Amino acid sequence: MNFKRIFLLLVPLIMFLGIGTMISNIQSDYADEVLEAHGLTNNTRYFRTDSDESISSFLRYLNKNYAHHQIQLHFDSNYEKKQVLVWTNHMVKSLPTETGRYFSPDDFKGKVSFAVLGPTAKINVLEVQNNKYVVLGRNYYSVIGTFKNYPQVEMDKYYLSTGVDQLTAQDQLRNYRIVIDSTPYVINKIAKHYHAKLHIPSFVQEHHRDRLSVLPNILMLVACVIIGILSNVVLAILMKRQARLTYLRGDLLRNWVINRSARTLMVEGVCAFLAYIFLRCHAFYSAYSSLSIALFIAWLMNVIAFCIMLYHLMRKDKKVVKTTRRI
Known part of the structure; x- marks a missing residue:
């Protein structure tokens, strides 16, 4: 017994x-899905524009017209294929990091940009007194976190914060694929404003197939x-x-x-x-x-x-x- x-x-x-x-x-x-999506949801769409407008001016437009809507942006560079600029007007979902942390709302408000690295990102990194910095030309970006390594997810990109007053926001919109996560209403209004056609990112399509x-x-x-x-x-x-x-x-x-x-x-x-x-x-x-x-x-x-x-x-x-x- x-x-x-x-x-x-x-x-x-x-x-x-x-x-x-x-x-x-x-x-x-x-x-894994969130990492693959870089923290974005299934509402995410992307568009391209030939506008010479700067990222900083674009962000001012969003702050003026959609201050009460939650928006998150990723700017995928057309030239630096592994570089992604990140901006949001709300609390971002915290992604799993091996060391440090992911971006917080304060990182987009100041004049200094910060960096979060994929574990296999091939980028010039300088370490000084246990502090890491991404070196791009004459500019230095403090590394605040490194993602966990998931073999099934491409993790060789690096992410920089951007904001109205940050150096990373001086480039033109035409040099980026603009990935936007918000409500369908807001996304459609913004795309219409820039006369752009919306597309569905591959990670959204894959998630729809694999949601079960x-x-x-x-x-x-x-x-x-x-x-x-x-x-x-x-x-x-x-x-x-x-x-x-x-x-x-x-x-x-x-x-x-x-x-x-x-x-x-x-x-x-x-x-x-x-x-x-x-x-x-x-x-x-x-x-x-x-x-x-x-x-x-x-x-x-x-x-x-x-x-x-x-x-x-x-x-x-x-x-x-x-x-x-x-x-």
Whole structure:
């Protein structure tokens, strides 16, 4: 009996590890897509223009007419193929970095541009007193972060912030492919203003085709939850059988069941905590809160399943006893 209980207590531990692994896989897949998209969403479109207008003037136009709309821009250089200028008027989605950080809104407001590098970016980098700088001609850009390396994603580009008052905004729009992420209404209005035709980036088309790629991970996650619930149902049945062997009655039996149940559920809680510690050290999560919430919910579902089953068995026994006494 003890061997069976130990085995059934190991099942929740395996379940917690499985749930955490599936969540990590889902978030890693999503992170890969975000990296491939450079932080942009499926609304993203791009256009080209022959306008001699500067990037700085373009950004002033956006600030004047669309200050209350969330807009994010990537300027892909026609000449420096691995260079991307980034601008946004809102909080950008934080992309997974190996060191440092991704851009924040303040990086686009000042006069100084910053750089974020792909792990395989081939660019002239100068290191001075543990600080890295991208060197482009006579200009130096402080490196604030380096992306994580994902083999399936092209990561040999480097990203520079741009803003109205920054040096990177002095070039002309005609020298860039303008990638814009906002609402369809805003994107269409801007493209119309510049008499430009909108196109769908390849990463958006690929994401539309592969958007069900996370389905196997979701199904596995659900399977782990179901297995955990079933194991707790079996644990409740075994505990009820063990309670019969004690020949206890009344308050003694109730206290015995409560104590054993509390110990069992506490052990499962410890299993969930150990799984959290292990997964946090060995798996990728865009936010650790998602892991802790998922494990807590899974543990809570196990507790509910165990208590409901045990309560059902105890009531069933009471009815049998009452029926026997009447006879």
